[in-house]
Amino acid sequence: METIRKAYAAAAKTAQWSILRHPSRSMAETLRVLADRAEGLLEPDVYGRGELIESFELNMAKKLGKPAALFLGSGTLAQPLALKLHSLQRGKNAVALHPTSHLVLHEHDGYQQLWGLEGHLVGEPNTPIHLNDLHQLPAENIAALVLELPMREIGGQLPQWHELQAQVAWARQHDIAVHFDGARLWHCPAAYQRSLAEICDLADSVYVSLYKDIGGIAGAILAGPEDFIAQARIWARRAGGNLISWYPYVLAAELGLEENLTAVDEAVSYAQKLGPMLGTIEGVTVQPEVPQAAMFHLHIEGDADTLIGKITRHAELESVIVLPLPRATVGHSSVFEISVGRRTMAEPPEFWLTHLAKCLGR
16 A cells, blocks of 8 residues: 555656646745745744734634634644633533534544543534534533534535524524634635625634645634634643744745635636536546535545556556545545645646546546
């Protein structure tokens, strides 16, 4: 497996065309670009204070329609921190999460083990949360409801806008805070035909990633009311999440927003065309059938090693990377996550249809 993956990585580095999200830079190129951006800035930020980082946080707060925002190193810190604050405000330690939440699947139960929270799983694994699912919760015990928009583990699915509003209204009725896991929230304006601020107005707190679709080095924003963010700063310090300087990450986030944010709406439309096209190939199933976000999953018949070998050989022969590495296995199929970005959209959807069919020999 390791040998196969190394061969794939080598082919991906030299391929002329790639379906993988955005054009990339080497580490050296990235640092040179960031150094140019730093010209004229007199001082680095110090423990979260300084013109660069405070201006960035203010701009992000405005973009998300919230009074205040805090730059943090990761969503793995931002999200449980937000839930802890909601828990303290309400004197309850239970939170409701979808079974595929990042906090449940990928953080080693950190929200429980480190932050002392209790999780209630709500909804079915393969669909977004529905209002009827919420009615099954012990609402009197819940401090916060986590809603991921869009939902990464199920191909970027989203609840309908009226359904989302109904879920938020239910939470308000029961004095339950609403927290948006917005790692890919940038997709939602095109999906819902509403502004980021209008979408975020439904939530008490919002997390967004600064590297996934944006292309920064790392980093996250937590946004919410001013008093909430003031407390979040204190808790970030307690958790060791307030580094002496963040300026390389802030500069990279600014650059990524400039280069990639305006392309996300187009990427959503492109994904909605590309997904069904690829689903016409024999042995390929798209989840969801019609993508809702700038991402979707392909379930392709075959074991992972065999498929990685085919992708690598196609890249070596055609200089085209048609798929990322598989991220899961379901039954007799391997699951590939397609995240559409500027590099994907450099070619029409028909280009990827032709090359994926040729790669798979179908």
